[in-house]
Amino acid sequence: MAGVLIRMKLAVLRNSLGGKQAENLIGGLSAGLLLAAVTLYFATRADLLGIALAFWVLGWMIGPAMFGGGDDTLRPEIFAQLPVSPRRLAAGLLGASFVGAAPAVSLVAFAGLVVLASRLGTVAVVVAVPAMLLQLTLAVLLSRVTTGVINRVMRTRAGAAATAVFSAIVMALTGSGWALFPAAGSVAGAGLPDAVSASLRLLPSGWSLAAVEAAGRSDWLIVAVALSGLLLLCGLLLWAWAALLRQRMTTRPSTTGTRRRAEREYRARGPLAAVFVKETRTWLRDFRRVHFAVFAFLYAVFFCVLPLAAGSSDFLPWTGLLFVLIAAAMSAGLYGEDGTALWITLTVPGASSVDVRGRQLAWLALVAPPAVGLTVALTAATGHHDQWPLLLALVPAVLGGCAGLVVLLSLVRLVPITDPHKRSGNLLENPTDFGQVLLCLVLAAAGAGPAFLVAQRDPVGGIITGVVSGIGLFWLLGRLAQRRLDTHGPEVLHLMRSGPTRRVAPPLRPLRPLRPLHPLRRPAPIKTAGTRTAAMFLLTVCWIPLFPQGLVPIVMLLTGKVERSWFLALHLPSAYQWPVALGMTVLGLIIAGTGVVLKRRSSPATA
Structure with a gap:
């Protein structure tokens, strides 16, 4: 059955590869090969290779759930009506899982075991080959099982928050991972402490490394135990995946979970308070918003904490400010996330002003306390008291400006998103638009420019400028968003419902006759x-x-x-x-x- 499923997956990939899929494939393949090359470069040091293997396995565990919801090229539901047991189906799908760019790139990275074994002798190379294949099998099975478990808890706030941890770490490493280079250099020179080195080999990701090293010193008992442990763990994961497939193919998603709990009635005093309460509850309940809020917080913390590895604490006072910027960039599609529910606001006369202001206040109520807390606590803890005037000027300016940008950009540069009740468990089914994120960051920095320039010459004047500009931007940008909603509300709703519409192509001008192509010459590619x-x-x-x-x-x-x-x-x-x-x-x-x-x-x- 594995052969049939492999041919099916190859056919699906061959006929669906194009456009966005091709773009993602090229980008992912390039990044993966770069990481694999780095892994092979460090493969001559056993400790560094152990760290790399642990990160590769961790990436397989959580990465697919973060960046696309796993590989669903062959959905198990397709085979629900066939007389195939879940275990046999899991084994067949496992074989098909090795087809693709990600397994190929991972196999290149795991070839670091062979590189290390080449320095230990021929026998170690012989052991490294099955260890490499078992390591890849373990990573693929861990990915399948973890994705299946995460998909079951994806509709919970705890699950959405937990899944933001890995993506925040990865993005922070791309920005401030340079701070780890000195530590990596010291590890390459002196090695890890004995306790840490032993722990790397006790993890399942390090069993293959332990087997290769044991083969180099002819310790066949450890070789047998390590390879047998990998084989047994792969068997247990295959059994767990079969159980998850059985539940997935036989259990219907429940739609009555929210009806069992009686919601406490809350009567807001006035329309502004009603919008504020509605928006606050949406931020606390919508798993997509929870995911992005937790990601913004953890990304800011990791990004500013990582330079401590290089002995620099200069970034820590700016953690709160960075959190505000990332939270605003993640919230730049605020109206688009509501989907077609905008019609409720459009049908109520005069509701646009209340709706915009309520959303701004709710965003401030959720972002401002953590931002101020991080700024005060980390600045006081690090002793960078000379940064207080600049921080006191920039924080209110950025908070007010971002509170206006999140509502204005979501209407001016609307990105249609699936209605909340129609979304699947894939967190990135409707990802944030990169142009929206970049525009929000640039405009937020420009709005904080006056406070920054004044604070350089006059600290007290900079603080006053920051507070005044923050309040002014909050009001002005909110007013522009209200006017946009009043004048273009129907067009915005139509865009939410139908998505972008294609322009009518202009008539083509007559062209000169083309010379016939050479028989062996092919047309230029698109x-x-x-x-x-x-x-x-x-x-x-x-x-x-x-x-x-x-x-x-x-x-x-x-x-x-x-x-x-x-x-x-x-x-x-x-x-x-x-x-x-x-x-x-x-x-x-x-x-x-x-x-x-x-x-x-x-x-x-x-x-």
Whole structure:
């Protein structure tokens, strides 16, 4: 049966690969091969290879649930009517799971076991080959079982919050993972402590490493125990996956869970309070919003804590401010998340003002307390008291500006999202638009610019400017959002219901007759796929010059807390530091803007 399912999956992939799927495949394959190359580079050090294997297995466990909901190319429900036992179906689907880019890239990474074994002898290489295959099987089965379990709890707030942890760690590592390079260098030179090194080999991800090392010193008992343990664990995971498949194919999703609990009646005093309570409850109950809120908080914390590995605590006072920016970027589709429920607001005369202000106040009530708490606690704990004037000026300015941007951008640059009652358990079924995120970050930084400039010369004036600009932006942007809702409400609702509409192509101008093609010459390929690939590449690399090489050195130069590390501008003479840092920031914005333009050109035209 495995052979049939493998051919089915190959046929599905062959006929569905194109457009967005091809773009995601190229981007994921490029990133995966880069990580695999890094793993092979560190494969000569057993401790570093053990760490890499643990991260690869962890990525297989939680990554598919975070970045697409798992591989559902062959959905188990398709085979529910066939006389096939769940165990046989699980075994067949396991064989089909090895078809794809992710298993191939992981196999390249796990080949680090062979690289390490080549330094230990021929016998170790012989043991490394089955250990590598068992390691891949373990990773695939862990992914299947973990995804199945997560899908069962995805509709709970705890599940949505828990699934944000891994994505926050990964995104934080891409931004401030440079701080771990010195620690990795010291590990490469001196190795890990004995207790940590032994723990890496006791984890299931390290059993294959333990078997290879034991084969190098002819300790056949440990080789047998490690490989047998991997084989037994794979068998148990296959049995657990079969049980999850049985439940998935025979259990209907319950739709009465919320009816069993009697909701406490709450009578809000006035329409503004009603919108505030409704929006607050939505933030606490909608699993998508819970996921994004927890992601914003954890990303800010991880991003600013990681530089401690390099001995720098300069980022910690800015954790609260970063949380506000990321929370606003994640909330830039606020109206789009409500789906077609907007008609309720449009049919009530004069409700637009109350609706906009209530959403702004609810967003502030959820974001401001953690942001202020993080800023006060971490600034006091690190002793960076010289940052108080700048922080007291920027925090209110950014809070007020972002509270206005989340409602205005969600109406001006609306991204239609599936209605909440029609969404599946896949958290990223309706991902946040990158252009929306980038626009929100740029406008929020621009809104905080006056307070930042005044605070550099006059701390008290900067604080006053920050408070006044925050209140002013809150009111002004909210007013613009209200006017947009009044004047374009029906168009916004239509866009939510039907999605983008295609433009009518203009009539083609007559062209000169083309010369016949050479018999062996093929027509030029369509440039859409290449444009999408280039756009994704630019949107991926733009963050390197923008943040680590641009904005971070600028903040360091302004605060006087300079840590050279891998920042190019800080290694240059003082006369060139500011021009290079500003140039890197402009370069990052240009790359990001070019990527957004290419992405829009490669996408279907919208009205």
